[in-house]
Amino acid sequence: MTRPLVTILDDEPEIRTLLADALEEAGFDTLSFGRARAFEAALAKHTPDVCLVDLSLPDTDGLTLVHRLALELGAVVIIISGRAQVQDRVTGLELGADDYIIKPFDPSEVVARIRARLRSPKTATTTSNTASFNGWTAFFDRYVLCDTQGTEVPFSHAESEVLRLFLESPKRLISRTQMQESLGGAASESFDRAMDVRISRLRTKLREDPKNPRLIKTIYGAGYIFLGDVSWQ
Structure with a gap:
């Protein structure tokens, strides 16, 4: 069975390692990036099931990237950010994010939220698209x-x-x-x-x-x- 692929975009190496270790132990494959440019280049070769995106990126506006991913990629997009203001959370959701997790976080919570987002809807009645x-x-x-x-x-x-x-x-x-x-x-x-x-x-x-x-x-x-x-x- 293919393991779901989660991409991690965060400029903090410690955060990337923490998330990758927790996710891989939980049965996911991961790809980690510290810059948006490298992350977007990788999308030409890989199709992630979930994208974890930090908003405070050194080379692009995180909210703009989230909006583009939500519209074009079709993957689950979860923001992980130190911005705890209500307006930041509302804006992220309005731009198409599926969830918003505030730093600092418990890695097990991130794993649980990803599993919840990937879970098939319980009320699905048709496989038609x-x-x-x-x-x-x-x-x-x-x-x-x-x-x-x-x-x-x-x-x-x-x-x-x-x-x-x-x-x-x-x-x-x-x-x-x-x-x-x-x-x-x-x-x-x-x-x-x-x-x-x-x-x-x-x-x-x-x-x-x-x-x-x-x-x-x-x-x-x-x-x-x-x-x-x-x-x-």
Whole structure:
């Protein structure tokens, strides 16, 4: 069985070693980089399952890199940073990161969060990668939404998890607890905030009226309902 590949991008050698040792002991393969340029060059040869990215990099803006990875790579992207401010965490999630871990951290927590992100959704009902609904087609293998005019709108890995959950359970209430259990997150305020961010971004990409969304409805105090008619191909 192939071991999942985790890339580590951090300019601190001690952090890279700490993470690599913990991950390899837990059954992952790793590649470590101290500079974004070397990391991006390696992506031409390797396809990681998870990218661990520090925000404070000497040769690029970490948030810009996270956004590009989320849109183009399709891998799970987890930020590991010493920036503990709420706004930094919110911005990272808004740009497409799947999770945000604050330094200092326990390596075992990082391993647990990676395993949770790679875990298959428990509510998955189809192995298809293409779904059509209300004038849109979602291509989960390419992380792209396509409208009836052929215009493509990219979405991140994190957004794809939420969208797929909705499309697999249309016209059914999905509670916060069900989302947490399905998506492998830990029940917390940060998880709730991450879901709010992803749903907001999906509404924007689906050109929803934020004051009166037609497809993704919020049922206050209960959860969400996706009201579209879905066809899987």
